[in-house]
Amino acid sequence: MTVSSLASRVLDWEGTQTGPESVNGTGQESGGRGLRASVKGSIVFAKELLSFSYHRLTKRSSFFVPLVVYLSCGYLLDFVFRSFPGDAVSRMANAFYMLYSRDPHLASVGFVWTPLTSFADFIPLLFRDLWMPLSSHDVAGTLVSAMFMAGAAYQLERLLGGFRLDRRMRTILVATFALNPMIVFFGANGMSEALYAFFSIASTRYLFEWARSRSTRLLAYAGVMLGLGYLARNEVAVEAFVGLLVVLQQSFAKSKGTIRERALQSSMDGFLLAAPFAVCFVGWAVASYVITGIAFQQYSGNQVLVQASGFKPGSIQEILGHEAAAIMLLCPLVVPSAVAAIWLAFKRKLTTLAPVVLPAFGLAFTLAAYAKGILFPWLRYYILAIPLGYIIAGWLLSEISGASQFRGISTRKVSSTELKVRRNSLMRLPGFVVLALGLVGMPTSAYAMLDPSIGQGETVQQLGFIFHSKPTKGDLAVEHKRQAIQAIDDFITKLGLRNGSVVVDNDDSCVPEVLTSIGNPKVFVIPNDRDFQRILADPPAFGTHYLMVSVHGQAPDAISNAYPGIASGANGQATVVATFDSNSQCGTLRLLKISQEPKGSSQMNFR
Amino acid sequence: MEEREASIRLGASVDGLSHLAPEVSARTLLSTAQKKVLLGLLGALIVLLLLATNTTLIVLMAMVIFSYLASVAFRVYLFILSARRSSVEIVDDRIAAGVPADELPIYTVLIPAYREPHVIDELIDKIARFDYPTEKLDVKILVEADDTETLEVLAAREPAEQFEVVIVPVAEPRTKPKALNFGLTLARGQLVAVYDVEDDPDPLQLRRAAVAMSSLGPDVGCLQAKLTYHNQMQNIITKWFTIDYLMWFSFFLPGLGALKTLVPLGGTSNHFRTEVLRAMGAWDPYNVTEDADLGVRMYREGYVVKVLESLTYEEANSDFVNWVRQRSRWYKGYVQSLFVHLRSPIELYREIGPIKMGHMIMFVGGTPFLALANPIFWFLTFLWVLVGPGPLQSIFPAPVYYAGLICFALGNFSIYYISVASCRIAGRRELFLSSLLIPAYWVMMSIAAVKAFWQLIFTPTFWEKTVHGLHLQGNLQVSPAAAVAEGQSGPREAVGFRQDESGPSGSSSE
Known part of the structure; x- marks a missing residue:
């Protein structure tokens, strides 16, 4: 190569660039015809947007x-x-x-x-x-x-x-x-039932898809769903634990290599499923401990409520009868399909049933907790029976129709002619039965919701007045509550109080509704405020001259605990300014004006 | 080579880019305007700290926390994106091996070797394993003129005809990119690949890259093969390093590829279109991580980089001190590249738009930044546990405090989780236990980051040379003199830390 040709090549390196036409869209064509182009562009954009959202x-x-x-x-x-x-x-x-x-x-x-x-x-x-x-x-x-x-x-x-x-x-x-x-x-x-249903179904779906495809990402999604699900409902902890067992077993069973390698792989999969849950579990417990001094308040909290109400679970027969009735009415699909699925799984040795029944363990936990007297037997606690019935029925249909063969769900081989026969003959009856039971579930659910002897009758209280032609006592209570809240709002507004004027305990069932409906919620000092304890001990020192006390509640609220007997206004510490009698589950709320320096009780009972 | 010819080539190698596009050359780290702006900011910061200490600290802390959150979230996003098929270019063995020899382009392979006589033999054997027609291979081993040891070994070995030993004249800066530029002036191929001396690439890699390049559009300027280590099971550091590379090359870079955004290149196993490389002014000899910088520059010029499904085995640094040196060099280079490309932010904005600019800042800047920010958060958490929230509350108003909390809990956890998930997805169950211990590796990264920032202020172009060949048991060919020439830390690395044998083929499992 001569020096001159070399120099030209070197120069060529420094020469004009031969890049492609602007990949980054720094086009220079925009200019004079701006308006027309932009109108045209926005029409195209709108069209695309519409078709995109329609899609x-x-x-x-x-x-x-x-x-x-x-x-x-x-x-x-x-x-x-x-x-x-x-x-x-x-x-x-x-x-x-x-x-x-x-x-x-x-x-x-x-x-x-x-x-x-x-x-x-x-x-x-x-x-x-x-x-x-x-x-x-x-x-x-x-x-x-x-x-x-x-x-x-x-x-x-x-x-x-x-x-x-x-x-x-x-x-x-x-x-x-x-x-x-x-x-x-x-x-x-x-x-929170909606969140409970969502996270339970989603984690079941991802776990099932993982078991079929072995895609680690699906396992991670299942783990995240279980972790978040735990933050929505405690029951999910049980589902997570069972999920972990399923993953450990299935991962080990399907891995290859030495025992050590298989154990490593299955613990890796177990880690990926359980880690998000563990972080949510530990993270929330630590946060709770740091702030309140109690790590697992959500468990003890519920138990205290149940015990305070004096609720006693009946005998085992009663409990089983109660649960069975509730579950059967909510989802008539669940029991027959569960029985059939278990029978089929045993007969054909199908482990694919395992990831599918995750929500069953959430339900089983509810049953156990109710029997132990930790939970009320609310009807809503059994809501998971509904998706569970559909999930098991779906699994069953796919197994008996041979549909699972298409994507390797099952381990059993079915020839294509056999498959065809099965689809034609068998799909009809079981499919019909499942559909029929699903449809029957709609009126039976409604029946369960409106029968006060099933669950705690809680849905009747919420919905009764919609269906009854004549308002019942319970229906009127809802109406009264509404009026009482309105009266409180009006009264407080009329007084024109400044922020932090009224101490109230929001544990009472209606106070949250008052606070969230009122024009200026900052008027109230509530236990969530970090200075609540100090203000309650000596309200006038903080410029707080009013107390709002629940009279009717089953347990005395924080204010009555701090100042026993103050609610009646009889001991002279405070005078009653107004009484809001809701004539409902809200009980009576009384607004008191502090008349003299009250002496806080030494055994204040703060939550 | 005539002296005059050599000097022209050398001139182009050293000054090519700074003449062609001085605005993107790292010859000077900071432009005058940047210096003014930085000094101005520093002055303003001091004034603000004096006038309103608390508010300034709050704003600073908020900025750090939100940048941290953004960088971590971006990495999680990339990890999710990497599942897309479009993220990696795959060329089957059958297709790659089946292309007739006469359809393949001439391929130039550049291998800079500086004071590495002991690995030359191995290198020549490995290159000979390439499944590529000899007459179409143009392998150039680039040796500095004063590197007599390497030259002697090469002379004694007499490599086959496709090898050419290129003697790079002695000149400052004595960097790898300068040697590469010099090699490029002599390149005959339509495609150019870059390897390090200790690399052990997949024998089909050149064929795969050639096939992929021919099927991809002209906007693809470069393919980056995946890197991993042959001595990955040597000790805990190499295992962590392997996990780190796994995440980087199998998840983060493919994620960037799926986003069709800029990809900072890794220093080896890059495959370029020669004309593109030349037109761009090739490597910046003054940039410490010329590879990452080139990736960004390619994107600015309108080219994209794709990840090629093909492995190159490298030697992982098995020694703590050596690892920190290497890593701090990378961090320094990333910051350097960031500064270079932010010299005229408005122009950059016009070229690549706000979103890709954000990508660049979160990825190129985020990499050293995350490593540097980590110890700050760990320290604050430690302080919080030790003395309680009292003194910290004043610089952590609620939103900042909660964001910090999310940073600490979710940020650390998600990267930790991704480390384990990466090993699992790649089928590397033997790395599981090491991946569980990976936070210790983050501490190492932070040490390197602190060192990098320190050096960036005092010796911005100092080149932390990595000692290769540490995996060879009883290999004492690295002379103390060579190590002294490499850097300031003296000869201890050369002999002090031989590890158990783990040959290039012994431990590789893929």
């Missing part, structure tokens, strides 16, 4: 259709009947305190209840200043439960798809699930 809507119809149903029912509950469960309101109220109380801080979320529902409510509540009903009508809770319940329907649809059930079958099954009155009610009312 999404149809692809995810198992999510969007139920969502519309739950939101519509939520609208009826929140605005027409104004009936929202106290527990839903108190979850939403906990999120509300984080944002709008006198002392907004994250720990306001409280540790007596699992926090995820409140954290989810937190997001819509951010916009509460723009639209008050988000808190006053618990629309925030409705939005959250509707999203999660619709998500549960979507996850069920995907799981049934994983069972290779054909589209029509899947659609009808998911429809009977999503429109089951119990599912609709809990999708609309803002309770």
Whole structure:
């Protein structure tokens, strides 16, 4: 090579660039014809957006259709009947305190209840200043439960798809699930049941898909679902534990190599499933311990409530009878399909049933807790029976129709002719039975919800007045409660109090509703405030001159504990300014004005 | 080579980029404007700290925490994206091996060797294993003129005809990219690959890259093969290092590929289109991580980098001190590249837009930043446990405090979880126990990061040379003199830490 040619080559290196035409879209064509181009561009964009959302809507119809149903029912509950469960309101109220109380801080979320529902409510509540009903009508809770319940329907649809059930079958099954009155009610009312159903179904789906495909990502998703699920409901802990056992066993059984290598692999899979759960479990316990000094308040909290109510579980026969009736009515599918599935799994040695029955262990835990007297036998605690019935039935259909053969779900080989015969003859009867039981479940669920002898009759209290032609005592109580809350709001507003004027204990069932409905919630000093104890010990020193006391509650509230006998106003420490008699489960709330320096009792009982 | 010819080539190697595109050359670390801005910021910070100590600390802390969160979240996102099929270019063995020899392009392979006489033999054997027609291979071993030991070994060995020993004239800066540039001026191939002396690439890699390049559009300027280590089971450090590379090359870089954004290259097993490389001014001889910088520059010029499914085995640093030196060099280079590309942010914004700019900052900047920020958070947590929240509360208002809490709990956990998941997805169950202990490796990273930032302030272009050949038992060919020439830390690395034998083929399991 000559030096001159070399120099030209070297120069060529420094020469013009031969890159492709602007991959990054730094086009220079935009210029003079700007307006026309941009109008044209925005039309194209709008068209694309429309077709994109249409595509999404149809692809995810198992999510969007139920969502519309739950939101519509939520609208009826929140605005027409104004009936929202106290527990839903108190979850939403906990999120509300984080944002709008006198002392907004994250720990306001409280540790007596699992926090995820409140954290989810937190997001819509951010916009509460723009639209008050988000808190006053618990629309925030409705939005959250509707999203999660619709998500549960979507996850069920995907799981049934994983069972290779054909589209029509899947659609009808998911429809009977999503429109089951119990599912609709809990999708609309803002309770944590929607989250419980969502996380249980989703973790089951991912675990099942993992068992089939061995894709580690699915295992990670299942782990995350179980971890988050635990933050929504304690029962999920049991599902996580069983899930871990399933993963350890299945991973070991299907791995190759020496015993040590197989053990390593299965513990690795076990780690990936359990780690997110462990972090949620330990993280929440540590947070609770650091802030309240008790690591597992959500367990002890519930137990205290049950014991305080004097509730005693009956004999084993009674408990079993009670549970069986509730579960059979909520989902007539569950018992026959469970029996058939267990029989089939034993007969054919099918381990694929294991990941599918995860929610059964959540239910079993509820049963045990009820028998031990730790939980009330609320009907809603059995809500998981509904998806469980569909999941097991779906698995059963896929096994007996041979549909599982397509994706290697089962270990048994079926020839293609045999498969055809099976699909034609067998699919009809079992498919029909499943569909029929699914449909029957809708009215039986409604019956269970409206029969006060099933569960604790809690849904009757919420819904009775919608169906009864003549208002019952319970229906009137709901109405009275509403009036009492309105009266308190009006009275407090009329007094024109400054922030931090009234000490109140929000443990009473109606106080959260008062706080979230009132114009200025900062008027109240509540136990979530970090200075609550100091103010309660000496209110006037902090410029607080009012106390609001619950008179009717089963246990004395924090104020009556600190100042025994003050509620009646008889001991001269305070005078009664107003009494709000709700004539309902809210009991009576009394507003007192402190007349002289009260002496706090030395045995103050703060939570 | 004539002296004049050599000097022209040398001139192009040293000054090519700084003439062609001075704005992206790291010849000067900071532009005058950058210096002014940085000094201004520093001054403003001091004034603010004096005037409003608390508020300034709060704002600083908030900025650190939110950048940290963004960087971690971006990594989790990349990990999820890496599952997409489009994230990696796959060329089957059958297809790669089946291409007739006359359809393959001439391939130039550049191998810079600086004072590494003891691995030359091994290198020549490994290159000979390439499944590529000899007449189309143009292998250039790049040796510095004063590196007599390596030259002697090469002369004694008399490598086959496809090998060419290129003597790089002695000149500053004495860096790998300068040697590569010099080699590139002589390249005959349409494609150029870069390997380190101790590499052991997949024999089909050149064929795979050639097939992939021919099927991909002209906008793909470079393919990056995956890197891993042949001595991965040697000790806990090499195991951690292997997990680190696994995450980087099998998950994070493919994730970037799936996002169609900039990919910082790893220093070896890069396959370029020669004309693209030349037109861009090739490597920046003044940048400490010329590879990562080149990846960013390629993107700015409109080219993308894709990850090629093909492994190259490298030698993992098995020694703590040596590892820290190497890692601190990488961090330093990343910061250097970041500064270079942020010299004219408006131009960068026009070239690649706000989102890709964010990607660059979160990935190129985030890598050293995360390592540096970690000890700060660990220390604060430790303090919090020790003395309680009291004194910290003043600089942690609620939102910052909670974000910090999420950072600590979720950030650390998600990266930890991804480490284990990466090993599992890659089927590397033997790395499980090491992956459980990986937080100790993060501490090592932080040490390297602190060292890097220290050096960046005082010796920005100091080149931390890595000693190779530590995996060879009883290999005493590295003379103390060579080690002294490599850096400031003296000869201790050369002899002090031989490890158990773990040959290049002995422990590799893939």
